[in-house]
Amino acid sequence: MHFSLASTLGLAGLVAQAAGHGLVQKPATRAPGDATAAACGKTMATFYKADNTSYPEALLRANPSGLKDGYDAKKCNLYLCRGYQFADNAANVQKYKPGDVVDLEVWIRIAHEGHANVSIVDTASNAVIGAPLLSWAKGYAASTKPPVDQTKFSVKVPELGGKCTEAGACVVQWYWFGQGQTYESCIDFTVPAPAHAHGRRDNVRGRRVWQ
Ligand SMILES: *[C@@H]1O[C@H](CO)[C@@H](O)[C@H](O)[C@H]1NC(C)=O
Ligand SMILES: *[C@@H]1O[C@H](CO)[C@@H](O)[C@H](O)[C@H]1NC(C)=O
Numbered sequence: 001m002h003f004s005l006a007s008t009l010g011l012a013g014l015v016a017q018a019a020g021h022g023l024v025q026k027p028a029t030r031a032p033g034d035a036t037a038a039a040c041g042k043t044m045a046t047f048y049k050a051d052n053t054s055y056p057e058a059l060l061r062a063n064p065s066g067l068k069d070g071y072d073a074k075k076c077n078l079y080l081c082r083g084y085q086f087a088d089n090a091a092n093v094q095k096y097k098p099g100d101v102v103d104l105e106v107w108i109r110i111a112h113e114g115h116a117n118v119s120i121v122d123t124a125s126n127a128v129i130g131a132p133l134l135s136w137a138k139g140y141a142a143s144t145k146p147p148v149d150q151t152k153f154s155v156k157v158p159e160l161g162g163k164c165t166e167a168g169a170c171v172v173q174w175y176w177f178g179q180g181q182t183y184e185s186c187i188d189f190t191v192p193a194p195a196h197a198h199g200r201r202d203n204v205r206g207r208r209v210w211q
Contacts, residue, residue, distance in 0.1 A: 021053030024185035033088030041071035081186035086168035114178025
């Protein structure tokens, strides 16, 4: 048992060195800690602690009989924030307002040409809210030194209409899909509720609607 776990981890290490990789370095993103190990299992947390730029397809390839030791698919979606849990990043919740400009820095450790976007994602439903804040339809990270606007860029926080007021509810997710490999980094943030939540006036076909 112990021996087979050790060899699994050894294989994970080799795969991590051979394949590719990237993450968001700024602002602070979710990282694997105790909450992630509790939801996704120790094998998963150990895998990403060894290489925080790795990706779920490599994790699954390194564990062909499935993730076992504590992995709970209901709590851990390997394709949302790599499965990393909010509680491990609770100390790094960014406070934004609509219109704020957020500077991001991405580290592409190994290139894989693909497409990418930066979006606000509702973590409960894993649905993108609104349009992507930024997207690259193709040609993203085609070389280890990609154009600087692919690794250092800014996004503007949109109006979120009362969503994302609670920490953990939403993330700014950087998503890159290159050559069959999925990379995601998540920034936890909140925005305050709209100022006139009780009596906001909207004109709808000439009528005033109170919300
Ligand atoms: C990723 O891991 C590297 C090497 O261990 C570390 O220096 C870096 O701070 C980590 N970055 C993030 C965003 O977790
Ligand atoms: C944008 O990112 C989301 C994940 O946040 C992903 O589901 C979607 O496929 C991406 N779209 C494009 C066009 O890259």
